[in-house]
Amino acid sequence: MFKFYHRLAAPVFVLVAAILTLFSPDTAFAADQLNSGDTAWIITATALVLFMTLPGLALFYAGLVRSRNVLSVLMHCVAIACLMSVVWLVIGYSLSFTDGAGANKLIGGFSRLFLAGVGTDTLSGTIPENVFFSFQMTFAVITPALMVGAYVERIKFSAVLILSALWLICVYAPVTHWVWGGGWLADMGVMDFAGGLVVHATAGISSLVIVKALGARHGFPNDVAPPHNPGMVAMGACMLWVGWFGFNGGSALAADGAAGMALTVTHIAAATASLVWMLIEWKKYGKPSLVGLVTGTIAGLATITPASGFVGPVGALIIGVAAGLVCFKMVQVVKTAWKLDDSLDVFAVHGVGGSLGTILVAVLCAPMFGGLGLPEGATIGSALGVQAIGLVATIVWSAIVTFILVKVTAGLTGGLRVREDDELEGLDITSHGETAYRLD
């Protein structure tokens, strides 16, 4: 409520600017003006994306595990959110979004450690840089949190913290720089509007690597417990859906028709994928389930993410259908064919979805599919090539680096897994000393 001197100043500023502009064609100048509408939306989007993790994703995952591990899953998500935020401030943001000078194609620099040099007047486009920083921070929070789904119900809490922090610096920051920070993939014109590569592919692939090293839950595959609370799963999924408006819509970094279209196609893809998943279950098992329906929602959201700034409503319908069909199939493949206990299907839903969308966008951004158009000078073919390169690079980097980080973490924690007794008794009481439901 404190009065700011600049409060009064601001309007004058705008007007002076306006006047000057009347006589100067320097549009760059105009571009450097703060736009309060854009700022209002991106601040809101920041809150929405934080809401995706806290409590959206946390509840989505917590409902899928058995009741003796609920709190451990919530703990993973909240603690990751806290730790990643600090790591992002200290170094993550700087590595991702500043100029890396000689190494700039690969990684950013150190000029923004602790957000050095960013005040209330530092702008990034038409919004304050501190808002851009915070918006990006919420992405850095949710990405490692997505991986929680892979290792629930058996991992040491210390391993979760160490692995997530290392991963943010070594996997997330570089890939973010490549794609959004002016790195080599950005130079190639790769299309990743809101994180098909940066968020979903990195998390999905890394999850598989972690699971391979960690091993399956006791009883997998035939005797693991079913979701303890599908209603909690649905609640979390709904919050993820709503928050995703900020995730994709906010990635336009403005409150305009581009944000509106991103929001529109995001919603349509989510709705379509949900219905497709529902219909598959209905046909295949005779009953459509709530868990299935909302899993389709997440699959649709992950798949549209990289494409959300490039495709139109019709493209969104196509992406929704593809997401439902492919992700449903992949869930089976991972668990049945590959026999990997990616417990909550991070790879099949996020990894596959994000990758699928990364490829599809090259086609569906074309006007003939109602898309918003290919990058200047690109053809569908050339775009496909660039997207494929981006995808492969992301996969390879994520896999190799995560493999190393898992080894390091295992070393530091004396093994990633809790004792078998503790796994059987449940992580809530053995790792955190708490009981989830005391309904007497």
Place this chain on the structure above:
Amino acid sequence: MFKFYHRLAAPVFVLVAAILTLFSPDTAFAADQLNSGDTAWIITATALVLFMTLPGLALFYAGLVRSRNVLSVLMHCVAIACLMSVVWLVIGYSLSFTDGAGANKLIGGFSRLFLAGVGTDTLSGTIPENVFFSFQMTFAVITPALMVGAYVERIKFSAVLILSALWLICVYAPVTHWVWGGGWLADMGVMDFAGGLVVHATAGISSLVIVKALGARHGFPNDVAPPHNPGMVAMGACMLWVGWFGFNGGSALAADGAAGMALTVTHIAAATASLVWMLIEWKKYGKPSLVGLVTGTIAGLATITPASGFVGPVGALIIGVAAGLVCFKMVQVVKTAWKLDDSLDVFAVHGVGGSLGTILVAVLCAPMFGGLGLPEGATIGSALGVQAIGLVATIVWSAIVTFILVKVTAGLTGGLRVREDDELEGLDITSHGETAYRLD
């Protein structure tokens, strides 16, 4: 995060516009400018209204049923949200908001099927049309979802989907066009700021028609189970309340004092109706209940909805008191006198509330009640007439068409109801193969 060429362009645009306007009185031109602040708010309002249904309404309803039907209720709400979104894109929006040429007084046209012709630059007033489309979509999602409360715990899932889709096209779209799409009620100057007629009256009346055809739950009225989780009911109600700021405040389609006043009166009416309901229970039964308190909240919110753009704070207090008294009474009437198992009181709360507000606004919009003023050239009397005509037309149309649609749906699904065994065993396991709480 992708850079848009138009990002840079926008500001120039604005300024060029500004300059031009300096020399042109053509305000229409100005009206066609994108306002980033208005856009930021309506995008946010869209997220808030989606949040009302997912998970707000879903939780509100799910907490009121017994534990063996929780998941089915959540499933109804989420699946309806998905299906209605697609139907809205395909045809609903076009029928509601485009020019129906010769039939325009009754129904819109087909020019916006699949959002044809809407790009990132297409405006609707001061906001992108895709944002207006999405904002309206969230209304089209919640309205059929409101009706879930009428038929829970006994209806076939297939019937829910078919009936909702048909209803959106045949009941919701026409009435929306009449009132907001330039149809005959709009021409008469009917006042319905955010959906007293379009949303609450249509859903409330239709609920009664559905219940009449579907029949009561096993054990009604003396032996149905009480709400299984009042805390979940309250959580959902709180989310509905917060989301309603977007519902009513967003209906101003701008971030201005009109939106602010709509939000203010919405909040005051909700708070007042809650307290009134609480006091009635306290006096009548000796104990004020949580379920009662939050039912009052929803009654207040539904009742202020049509009036939220026309009345002042004092009018809001009056509407809140009226909502609490009348809706409380009607809940009893429907269940005891009419013996209708409108299970979660959709008619008594939404139908009655929306209708009540539709009538009261004609009086309370008058300056003498601190209202924002009657429509130009109208008197309280004339306004009352118009509102009454709108209400009767909405009721008659909703009742007749829903009656037909129910018959059609029953035909397609071989009866609306599940088998009695399944009803007793619960829809969660029998319709969806899932168990809601597995707390061991």
Place this chain on the structure above:
Amino acid sequence: MFKFYHRLAAPVFVLVAAILTLFSPDTAFAADQLNSGDTAWIITATALVLFMTLPGLALFYAGLVRSRNVLSVLMHCVAIACLMSVVWLVIGYSLSFTDGAGANKLIGGFSRLFLAGVGTDTLSGTIPENVFFSFQMTFAVITPALMVGAYVERIKFSAVLILSALWLICVYAPVTHWVWGGGWLADMGVMDFAGGLVVHATAGISSLVIVKALGARHGFPNDVAPPHNPGMVAMGACMLWVGWFGFNGGSALAADGAAGMALTVTHIAAATASLVWMLIEWKKYGKPSLVGLVTGTIAGLATITPASGFVGPVGALIIGVAAGLVCFKMVQVVKTAWKLDDSLDVFAVHGVGGSLGTILVAVLCAPMFGGLGLPEGATIGSALGVQAIGLVATIVWSAIVTFILVKVTAGLTGGLRVREDDELEGLDITSHGETAYRLD
């Protein structure tokens, strides 16, 4: 959706204004322009802060009590929200934010009772006054609701309502006027960006006074029940965190870099305090708990609140560490040394946190700590003095007046406490006639 004549008018207005300004240096005039971006953000912030109470705080507290008192806690929070909103409209806002003429240093006047004279065009800075009113209302709602944590599981519902209403008028309104309404503390230049004094100190101190009069729960300290649902606690804490972006970020009353910085430091302090609390538990008890982690979150948020508009990211880290250490310690002190059953630690977390931040800001706002600067003409020393005076005044006033109000309330309700049988049987069934969980 209703068309407003002023819809069209607005743009013209802006432009006319612009033109005039080109020839007039009267910046005050410019300052009186509505800024749609600022308005969009503050409307959103209003929704976020309401979301903090409903359902954020309600769930946070409800999860901490035993299952037979869950509904009573939710009831307290929702009913307080309703009643405070009405009281705020009737008199609270006017006493807090209008000119009190002769008494203005101490209290505001009556010119805004029932929001008299506020229309859709009345501005407060760059936003409509009705938006400012509503934003402030959400603060007036959450402050008495915070005190619920002190008296849960044993207080009469009638006492909750009476005490809260009196408190809002006699404690909250005056202190708000002193600090934000142009009263004597504002004149001294006290720094309280978003309510360290106004919200957290008043509620924290008053809680102790209430507890002293009310007495401890049956079984305290050795035999009270542990939190019945830590997952619910975490869910509520996450919602509080997200909502706090509106609380602190919205207090900038604009969508600009000041709001962005407030949001950034708020997030960093919350994350840091959470980690600190977690580490203390880990070291001290061998296991980090979810309840502990999120209690740290709230401590960090409360502590940064007064400082959020004045410190930088580094200051936020320091505040986060201090909040974790000090609040953790104080929780023990209150319960073990002072033997006070401040059941959910309102004083130790909010009172102490808010006070701590109020003092720390005087130091950390200094540029040498990356702060945004001391008030004009102030030194760290002088600022410390002013902050201390503000804190002492707030504590003394809150304590004395609350003491009197508790006596009055006890008189009106025939004692604050429910009968012991009822306390043992639980307030849900005995005060509200409801059962929280019916999972059969």
Place this chain on the structure above:
Amino acid sequence: MKFVMAVIKPHKLDAVREALGATGVEGMTVSEVKGYGRQRGQTEIYRGAEYQVHFLPKVKIEIAVADDKAAEVVEAIQNSANTGKIGDGKVFVYDLESAVRIRTGEQNNDAL
């Protein structure tokens, strides 16, 4: 006295309660249990993976009755809980040595 313990399908509880009321049973104690038997568990499918749920929800009813009423009570339960489908449950009877009503201290049959 006898102690009758029955395990039935949850949705049959109301029917059984009424049937017992008809036989003049004044009280009973009910609890939620999980049953394992011929009926085998149900398989629930989540995300295409089949979960073998070994234990099915059942309701346990405990009734202390006077010796001469036992047979009647067992029969009442049997008739009212019967759906003819596997998993209907069992009725067990064993000997009850003594019963006391806490409130009054009444003993045995008077306590029921």
Place this chain on the structure above:
Amino acid sequence: MKFVMAVIKPHKLDAVREALGATGVEGMTVSEVKGYGRQRGQTEIYRGAEYQVHFLPKVKIEIAVADDKAAEVVEAIQNSANTGKIGDGKVFVYDLESAVRIRTGEQNNDAL
């Protein structure tokens, strides 16, 4: 040995536990149950509609004791669980043939 089974009001559990401790009972098993009896159910009112809740929450306590301690245990429960109000519950006693402590294999009285 005897097996004592008591049904009491939930909020009396702590009192009973302490009373039993005083008599030297080393262990017991407790479960949440729902009771039906003279007390009849409570009616809960939601949105003005009365819901007849037939079953009330109760707590069941099971204690295996040596023959000679049975009487004392029953009395302890009776005294500590008594509120004098209807619905206080019952104490049942029946014969226990054998007991084993899983951990050690100790038998009967040694197992308690």
Place this chain on the structure above:
Amino acid sequence: MKFVMAVIKPHKLDAVREALGATGVEGMTVSEVKGYGRQRGQTEIYRGAEYQVHFLPKVKIEIAVADDKAAEVVEAIQNSANTGKIGDGKVFVYDLESAVRIRTGEQNNDAL
């Protein structure tokens, strides 16, 4: 017939179920209970305050068996539920007078 009632640690349920299956037990009834015994309760710490949780989660298993199988069943439970740690639980056996299968009306051993 005999009625075997065992109280075990929750995470041992699967092991016991399998062991019982091996002995040819066709059915059982399981419920969640809370146990009090030598193991004492656990202390949970919330916000630095220690909460003495007197009752620990346990699982109760009830099995009606033919007389001659009782010993074998008890042994199977004992072996499969044993962790050697305090709190493993108990197995109680008492006499069962009659059993009926609701679905078919089969009596006693045929009903199991």
